[in-house]
Amino acid sequence: MLKIGVFGCGAIGTELCKAIDSGHIDVELYAVYDRHEQATIDLKEQLRNVDPKVLEIVEMVKHVDLVVECASQQAVYEVVPTALHAKCDVMSISVGAFADQNLLKTTTDLAKEYDCKIYLPSGAIAGLDGLKSASAKTIYSVTLTTEKHPRSLAGAPYVIQNNIDLDAITGKTVIFDGMASEAVKAFPANVNVAASLSIAGIGFDRTKVRIVANPALSRNIHEITVEGEFGMFTSRVENVPAPTNPKTSYLAALSAISTLKKIASPLQVGT
Numbered sequence: 033m034l035k036i037g038v039f040g041c042g043a044i045g046t047e048l049c050k051a052i053d054s055g056h057i058d059v060e061l062y063a064v065y066d067r068h069e070q071a072t073i074d075l076k077e078q079l080r081n082v083d084p085k086v087l088e089i090v091e092m093v094k095h096v097d098l099v100v101e102c103a104s105q106q107a108v109y110e111v112v113p114t115a116l117h118a119k120c121d122v123m124s125i126s127v128g129a130f131a132d133q134n135l136l137k138t139t140t141d142l143a144k145e146y147d148c149k150i151y152l153p154s155g156a157i158a159g160l161d162g163l164k165s166a167s168a169k170t171i172y173s174v175t176l177t178t179e180k181h182p183r184s185l186a187g188a189p190y191v192i193q194n195n196i197d198l199d200a201i202t203g204k205t206v207i208f209d210g211m212a213s214e215a216v217k218a219f220p221a222n223v224n225v226a227a228s229l230s231i232a233g234i235g236f237d238r239t240k241v242r243i244v245a246n247p248a249l250s251r252n253i254h255e256i257t258v259e260g261e262f263g264m265f266t267s268r269v270e271n272v273p274a275p276t277n278p279k280t281s282y283l284a285a286l287s288a289i290s291t292l293k294k295i296a297s298p299l300q301v302g303t
C-alpha cells in the first residue's frame with residue numbers, strides 16, 4: 033500500500049487525512065508535519081483509525097512513497113526538491129510557486145532524473161480537463177475571473193503593498209487585472225488555480241486573471257473562459273469556503289483527496 037506523508041495540517045491537510053482515516057482512500061497515512069505543533073495535535077485528535085508519526089520533511093521522505101504538500105508556496109521550495117531527491121513522488125497544492133520558472137524547471141528535471149512524478153491537483157476550479165484536451169491544438173486565450181468576499185483577500189501582498197482598504201469595499205470591485213505570472217505572487221493564497229491553468233494551457237504570461245472583491249458573497253467564485261482551435265468553453269464554480277479557512281474553497285480539499293485516490297487506483301478517468 034502506498035505510504036503517504038502530509039506536509040501542512042490546515043484546512044486541506046486535515047480533510048485529506050480524515051479521508052484516509054475513514055477508508056475513502058486506500059493508502060497508508062505514515063506521517064504528518066506542520067510548523068505549528070498544535071496543528072498536528074488537533075489533526076491527530078480527529079483521526080480514529082490511523083496514528084501517523086510527526087516527522088520533519090527530511091525524515092518524512094526516508095519513509096514514504098509520496099509527500100503531499102498542502103502548506104504554502106514557500107513550503108514548495110523545501111518540500112518538493114527534498115521529496116524528489118529522496119525518490120519520492122510529490123503532490124503539491126500550492127501550485128502558484130511554480131510560476132517561478134526556475135523552480136518549475138529544476139523540479140521537473142529532478143523528477144525526470146529520479147523517475148518520479150509531480151502531481152498538481154485541479155484544486156478549486158473545474159475545466160482543467162477540457163483545457164488539457166484543448167491544448168493538443170492551438171489555444172487563443174485563457175481568462176480566469178475570481179470573485180471572493182474581501183475577508184478572503186486579507187493579508188495578500190498586493191492588498192498590503194497597494195494599501196487597499198478591504199473594509200471600505202461596499203460593492204463588487206475589481207482589485208486586480210493582470211497576468212497569472214503576477215497574480216499568483218500578488219495573491220499567493222487566493223489564485224493558485226491561475227498557476228494550474230497556466231501550466232495546463234498557454235503559460236503564466238498569457239493567462240489573464242481578474243480578481244474581484246464582493247462583500248455580498250458567501251462563496252468563492254472562479255469563472256474560466258477558454259478559446260482555441262477546438263471552439264470555446266466557460267466554466268463557473270461557486271465554491272463553499274473550507275470551514276477553517278475562508279481563503280480556501282472546500283472543493284480544493286476534495287480535489288486533493290480525489291487526486292490521491294486516482295494515484296492509488298488502477299483505473300484512470302478524465303484527461
Ligand SMILES: NC(=O)C1=CN([C@@H]2O[C@H](COP(=O)(O)OP(=O)(O)OC[C@H]3O[C@@H](n4cnc5c(N)ncnc54)[C@H](OP(=O)(O)O)[C@@H]3O)[C@@H](O)[C@H]2O)C=CC1
Pocket residue numbers: 039040041042043044045065066067068071102103104105106107125126127153154155156157220221222224225274276277279280281284
Ligand atoms: N490549488 C488550489 O486550487 C488551492 C491551493 N490552496 C493552497 O493550498 C495550501 C494549503 O491551503 P490550506 O490548507 O487552506 O491552508 P491552511 O493555512 O489552512 O493550512 C496550511 C498549514 O501549513 C502550515 N505551513 C505553511 N507553510 C509551512 C512551512 N513552510 N512549513 C511548515 N508548515 C507550513 C501553515 O502554517 P501558517 O498558518 O503559519 O502559514 C498552516 O498550519 C495553501 O498554499 C493554499 O494557498 C488553497 C486553495 C486552493
Ligand SMILES: O=C([O-])CC(=O)C(=O)O
Pocket residue numbers: 155156220221222223224225226252271279280281282284
Ligand atoms: O480555494 C480557492 O478558491 C482558490 C484558492 O484559494 C487558490 O487557488 O489559491
